[in-house]
Amino acid sequence: MENQDKNTLSEDFFPKSYDFKINEEKWRCDWSEKKLYEFNYNDKKPTFVVDTPPPYVSADHLHAGHIMSYTQAEFIVRYKRMRGYNVFYPMGFDDNGLPTERFVEKKYKIDKSKITKSEFIELCLKETEKGIETYRNLWNSLGISVDWSKTYSTIAPLPTKISQWSILDLYKKGLLYKKELPILWCPFCGTALSQSDLETKERDSKMNYIKFNLSNGEVGIIATTRPEMLPACVAVYFNPTDERYQSLINGEATVPLFDFNVPIKTSEAVDKEKGTGLMMVCTWGDQEDLEKWRLDNLPTKNLITEDGKITELGGKYQGMNIEDARKAIITDLADMGILEKQESIIQSVNIHERCDTPVEFVLSKQWFIKITDNKEKWLEMGKKINWFPAHMYNNYEIWVDSLKWDWCISRQRYYGVPFPFWICQDCGEVILPDEKDLPVNPFEQESPVSICPKCASKNIEPEKDVMDTWATSSCTPFLLREIVGRPELFPVDVRPNAHEIIRTWDFYSVVKSTLHFDSIPFKNLMISGHGLDEQGKKISKRLGNYTPSDKLVDEYGADAIRYWATGAGLGQNLRFNPKEIKKGKQISTKLWNVARFIMMYSQNDSGIASKYETADKWIVEKLNETVEEATKHFESYEYAKAKMAIEEFFMSKFADYYVEFVKYRLNGEDLASKSASLAVLKKVFVNILKLYAPIVPFITEELYQYFKEDKEEKTIHTSKWPEKIAFEEIDISDFNDAISAIDEIRKYKSENQISLGAEIDEYKLNTKVNLEKYKLLIGKVGKVNKFI
RNA sequence: GGGCGUUUAGCUCAGUUGGUUAGAGCGUUGCGUUCACAUCGCAGAGGUCACAAGUUCGAAUCUUGUAACGCCCACCA
Numbered sequence: 068m069e070n071q072d073k074n075t076l077s078e079d080f081f082p083k084s085y086d087f088k089i090n091e092e093k094w095r096c097d098w099s100e101k102k103l104y105e106f107n108y109n110d111k112k113p114t115f116v117v118d119t120p121p122p123y124v125s126a127d128h129l130h131a132g133h134i135m136s137y138t139q140a141e142f143i144v145r146y147k148r149m150r151g152y153n154v155f156y157p158m159g160f161d162d163n164g165l166p167t168e169r170f171v172e173k174k175y176k177i178d179k180s181k182i183t184k185s186e187f188i189e190l191c192l193k194e195t196e197k198g199i200e201t202y203r204n205l206w207n208s209l210g211i212s213v214d215w216s217k218t219y220s221t222i223a224p225l226p227t228k229i230s231q232w233s234i235l236d237l238y239k240k241g242l243l244y245k246k247e248l249p250i251l252w253c254p255f256c257g258t259a260l261s262q263s264d265l266e267t268k269e270r271d272s273k274m275n276y277i278k279f280n281l282s283n284g285e286v287g288i289i290a291t292t293r294p295e296m297l298p299a300c301v302a303v304y305f306n307p308t309d310e311r312y313q314s315l316i317n318g319e320a321t322v323p324l325f326d327f328n329v330p331i332k333t334s335e336a337v338d339k340e341k342g343t344g345l346m347m348v349c350t351w352g353d354q355e356d357l358e359k360w361r362l363d364n365l366p367t368k369n370l371i372t373e374d375g376k377i378t379e380l381g382g383k384y385q386g387m388n389i390e391d392a393r394k395a396i397i398t399d400l401a402d403m404g405i406l407e408k409q410e411s412i413i414q415s416v417n418i419h420e421r422c423d424t425p426v427e428f429v430l431s432k433q434w435f436i437k438i439t440d441n442k443e444k445w446l447e448m449g450k451k452i453n454w455f456p457a458h459m460y461n462n463y464e465i466w467v468d469s470l471k472w473d474w475c476i477s478r479q480r481y482y483g484v485p486f487p488f489w490i491c492q493d494c495g496e497v498i499l500p501d502e503k504d505l506p507v508n509p510f511e512q513e514s515p516v517s518i519c520p521k522c523a524s525k526n527i528e529p530e531k532d533v534m535d536t537w538a539t540s541s542c543t544p545f546l547l548r549e550i551v552g553r554p555e556l557f558p559v560d561v562r563p564n565a566h567e568i569i570r571t572w573d574f575y576s577v578v579k580s581t582l583h584f585d586s587i588p589f590k591n592l593m594i595s596g597h598g599l600d601e602q603g604k605k606i607s608k609r610l611g612n613y614t615p616s617d618k619l620v621d622e623y624g625a626d627a628i629r630y631w632a633t634g635a636g637l638g639q640n641l642r643f644n645p646k647e648i649k650k651g652k653q654i655s656t657k658l659w660n661v662a663r664f665i666m667m668y669s670q671n672d673s674g675i676a677s678k679y680e681t682a683d684k685w686i687v688e689k690l691n692e693t694v695e696e697a698t699k700h701f702e703s704y705e706y707a708k709a710k711m712a713i714e715e716f717f718m719s720k721f722a723d724y725y726v727e728f729v730k731y732r733l734n735g736e737d738l739a740s741k742s743a744s745l746a747v748l749k750k751v752f753v754n755i756l757k758l759y760a761p762i763v764p765f766i767t768e769e770l771y772q773y774f775k776e777d778k779e780e781k782t783i784h785t786s787k788w789p790e791k792i793a794f795e796e797i798d799i800s801d802f803n804d805a806i807s808a809i810d811e812i813r814k815y816k817s818e819n820q821i822s823l824g825a826e827i828d829e830y831k832l833n834t835k836v837n838l839e840k841y842k843l844l845i846g847k848v849g850k851v852n853k854f855i
Numbered sequence: 856g857g858g859c860g861u862u863u864a865g866c867u868c869a870g871u872u873g874g875u876u877a878g879a880g881c882g883u884u885g886c887g888u889u890c891a892c893a894u895c896g897c898a899g900a901g902g903u904c905a906c907a908a909g910u911u912c913g914a915a916u917c918u919u920g921u922a923a924c925g926c927c928c929a930c931c932a
Contacts, residue, residue, distance in 0.1 A: 076891095084894090267928095274932090290932055304932085337932075346932035355932075414931060461859050465928050566926080603925090634867080638860085640925085644867070646881060649894075656894055664891035711869070715879085726891080734890085817898040822887055 081666050081773070085659040087624035087652075091765045095207055103782060104148075104212040106155040106551055115152035116559040117144055118543050118589055119213075120572065121159030121221060123166040124198025129205055130613035131628075131643045132598025132606045138632040139595050140563030141211050142706040145761035148212070149788040157217035157550060158206065159226075159543060162195040163483040164536030165256060169421045170194065184481050191482040195220065205616050209625045210764045212784070217550050221539045222484060227506040229546045230539040231487040233579060234476075235499060237436060238488075242582055243476075245497070247432040249351045249360070249367075250475055251417075254375025254389070255424035258479040259433045261535060262472055263571045265417045265426060272414035276343070276407040277400060279303065282318035282331070288407050290342030292414055294400060295393040296349035298325050298380045299370035304346045304359065307333040311344060320347075323405045324396065325382065332363060351428035354471070371427050373479075389427070434486065434532065435473035438578055442467050448577050451587050455704045456638040459566060459594040466570040474575070476538040483533030489514035493524035541575035544588035562589040565597065566638065593704050596640040603642055613643070626763035627651030633710040633762055654714070655766045658759070661722055662770045665748045668733045668741075676742040681805070682728040682844060683747045684797035689720045690751050691791045697758050698788070706762070713758045721751060724806065731847035749774055754789040804836035805845055812849035826850045 076083075098104065119140060122133070148154045171177065171190050179187075199220070206213060219226055237243040251260040275294050279287045289303065303320040305312040312331075319328045329347075336358070337346050348359045350368045359365060370380050377384045377392045384392045400406040416425045438445070445467045454460040477486070487507050489498040496519050500507045504515075509529030518525055548556040558580065564572060573592065580588035597605050600612040619628055630651025635641035693716040700709035729744035753774040760767040760783045771783035780786055811834045816823055830851045832838070838845075838854055846852065 084892095272931095292931080342932045344932090348932090353931075412931085416931085456860095458859060462927055465858065469928055570927085597926095636869095642867070644881090647867080650880070653894060656892070660892035660895090662891085667891070708869085711879085719879095722892090723896090730890095813897060814899095817886060820886055823897060824887085824890085 076663060076667055076670070081663055083663070085655060085766060085769070087626065087655065087765065090769050091208070091210070091625050094765050094768050095210070098210075098212075098782070098784070099207075101781060102216070103784060104154070104156065104214050105216050106157075106214050107153050108551070110153040112151055112153040114553075114556060115144075115147045115154045115561075116547060116556050117154070117156040118547060118559040118562040119156065119158060120564045120568070121161040121219075121540060121543065122202060123170070124160050124162045124195045124202070128608040128613075129201065129616040130598065130606050131616065131619065131631075132613075134205075134209060134616055134619070134628055135598045135632045135635075135641055136563070136565050136595040137206070137211060138209060138629050139637070139706060140561075140593060142629075142633070142709075142761045143561065143563075143593065143701065143704055145212055145764065145784060146701040146706075146788070148784060149757065149760065149786065151787070154212075155217075155547065155551065155556065156212060156214050157219065157547060158202075158213040158215065159218065160195070160199050160202070160220040161536060161540050162191075162198070162220045163222040163539060164533070165258065165421055165478060165480055165483075166536060167191050167195065168480055168482050169256070188482050195222075205620070208617070208620045209629065212764075219546065219550060221536075222482075224506050225549060226539065226542070226546055227484050229542045229549060230484045230534060231505045231507065232502060233542050233583065234534070234538075235487055235502060235505070236583055238497070238499070240582070242437045243434060244437070245432060245434050245477075247430060248435075249357055249428040250431050250433050251472070252371075252373065252427050252429035252431065253419040253422065253424055254371070254373070254427055254429075255422045256419060256480075257374055259429075259431055259475050259477060260419060260426060261475045261537075262470065263537065263574075264420055266420040267415045268418045268423070269413050269415045272412055272416075273397075274342075274410040274412050275397060275400070276409070277323060278405045278407055279323060279345070279347075280321040281315055282320070283314040285314075287312075287315075287320065287345050288343045289345045289347050291347060291352075292412070293349070293352045293393065294396045295377070295381075295384070295389060296347075296352040296370065297322055297396065298377075298382065298384075299349040299352075299368040300325075300329055300347050301350055301365045301368060302329050302348045302359065302363070303331045304334050304337050304348060305331070305344055306335065306337040306339045309337075309339045309344050324399060324403070332359075334359065350430075357428060367430060369430055371429055373429060373431070375424075375427065389425075433475050434477040435475050436538075436578070436582075438474045439470055439472065442470060444581060445574070445577060448581050448587050452577075452589065453591045455591065455593045456636075459569065459592070459638060462566060462569045463574065466574060474538075474578070476535045477532035478535050479531075480533055483536070484539050485509055485533055486530040488530040489527050490530055491519035491522060491524050492526040492528050494519060494522040496521040497530075498527060537571050537575045540572055541579045544576055544580055545583070557584075558587050559589045561591040561593055563593040563595065565595050569594070591704075594638050596635055596638050599640050599642045601643055605640075606643065619648075623648045623652060624655075624765075626655055626765050629762055629764075630654060630710075633707050636707045637704055651763070654759075655763065657718065657722060658756070658763075658766055658770060661726065661752065662773060664726065665745070665752060666773060669745055669749070672745050673738040673742050675739050676746040678737065678740040679743045679747070679795050679797065680732075680740070680844070681797055681799045681802055681841070682725060683743060684794055684799045685802045686721065686725040686747060686751055687792055687794045688799065689716060690754055690789075693720075694754065694758065694789045694791060701761070709758075710762055713755070713762075717755050717759070721755065724809075725751070727848055728844060750792065754792075756783060757786060757789050760784060760786075801837055801840070804834060805841040808832050808834040808836045808841070808845045809848050810834075812845070812851060824850065826852060829853050829855050831855050 144156050171194050253260050272292050274290050274292055276288050276290050279289055281287045300322045315331045318331045320331055321328050348356050350360055351357050368380055369378055372378055375388055377387050379385050418425050449463045485508055487500050489509055498514050500515055514527045544559050545557050548554055576588040580586050600606050606613045627648045631648045634647050693712055696712040697709040732740045732744045756767045756771050768783050832854055
């Protein structure tokens, strides 16, 4: 009976299997009660500030990709916390601006003409609340160690104040200006856009060859994909070296269908080989039109309204939308014999990323931040940041090089941070609030002055535009310190985000921190890849190729999913793979069973640990190597490599070998040796738990309670990160020979269909090994009675 | 058109500064369950390291070129 007691654990003390649902919930509550992740104001430890992306609350479609990128960053946060940093890890929500509006419009199928501004804003606020709740629940269930007491949303008073302060500061520094320019415009959303709001999309289109009557009496053919722009034609160009058209110098062309004359000009930029060598310039069909218009002071013809309709300039086509006008004009040109021919082409067009509508250029007065004059500075600042992985800097550099326009930050929308300005309607004077009065809402508050200081007009109105979403979110690096009132927490330590927002969030953050403080916004930038579906396609709401996150957590548990997220190196895309998630559960099970094994024998440990052996020294050495390696990898944000090192040690060295190596001692009569092996088992295992804790925080916390050395310690997650363990001097230089010998015996048994548990009377080893030294170990582990 | 990344076992991926017979997991095949673990253990089979040329005593690793895939940018008269 006594023997049986020894190897039995009561179900109450240590259950036979680990129930992730019960335990994960238990620890979630416990961590929350202990306020484990709250920023500690009084702590003298070095700080570690994480500027995590404030997601759009419109994400009612959270999937494995979101889980992946946030957990990957969180591995590092947990590691840093165990390294003793006073971590500040607040979560924000980007709840203002176009993304939220678009989400609400789609969800409620809103007709913008039939809803008041305040009703609309109310709906946005409501969805914002819901979205925050969804995220919060998911992040909590995943064990993301965010300090929820410091949550911010970009439209709340403090972030609004910081955003408005930023605008005010830039204005005072002369870096913010308002100007009427042909600007990137979304006719569907009815707002100005910036370059970073664009995506390119390929579509089938037609190249139309149109006959123009020329002043030399000939007929010229001009190729265009946009014949609807004809009424806005302001000039025709050819290359000055193009011999075909020399007689047209200083001539004129007659625009067909609309029958007006435009000057013919020359430009080196015209490619003789393209189309017919004749190019029409309209205001404004594309980038080239804009260039010519700017360089040659061409007149402006406004053809497109802010909601994407043809203006009165279009004559009979007035009021049509762009696509319809194009079709109608092509039909009319063909009917009149003016259309020489049509060719099918694949055209790539710039579309607005939020609604896929092709963008137009519309003349409009907008607010801009100066960025195009300063490219060298942006590159210089970008280089000061540590990029993980380093090659992601290339994306940043290419983006900076490609900048064409200053950053347009005003949006003709409702739900966003208002500009802190009032405008004199008579002279255009911009009236600023006092900084100490921020935040202000010019729609609800009176202008600080009732009479324009410049022209004495009383006609003062609030600036009606709101800020672009990136104009507010780019302030987070200097917003975070305001949340805790700690000015020194800038620049922040790490910003983790996916690569598609390098050109927006990251770039604009660099711009703002540079312009305000001549500082980088963050010291380290950790760029994650995308979540892919099982076929390797990007997970997206549109494709619907994902399982909702909450279902994943429910089915597999947080630890298992977090484990899956370690599967791709930094910046690499990661395929969703249920098998990999199951692997995560396997690791949990293995940790649990090893723990059970150790606890069983620990129940009647004599405590007189001495008689350490070679195997003990060996496993401690291997642990030390693993600690060093895992630490190195975590330091460089290589959680995937850290995991591999930890797993190799735990599975292959500890569970497969060491545990087997000590069984005979645990079951033997030598209490000192038994106790020694138990001490090593526990010591090594508690360190394994710590190494795994950043990745699988729940199971490690549960098991830590059994194995922690300091019984006062509340949680593994603020316990000390493993360090090298000093151990007795034992010569183990030939230990690998012993392992090889054991492998040989295992293989022999397997090949001869002998149970591994079966004893062999005699065996002749082929492996060269110091049998004098290792006979006991090899014999006991291999269950061989005698070596011959 | 320019840039970056990827290409290693049926699948998903490791492979450090070039160095013996290229590794893991999954899958597959065989064997094995009273004695921590069947959500298991052990063993085996399986690779011209995308292709070509070069450097070298030696190349998955370095150089050059080619191809496929992915992403970013530009061009789109």
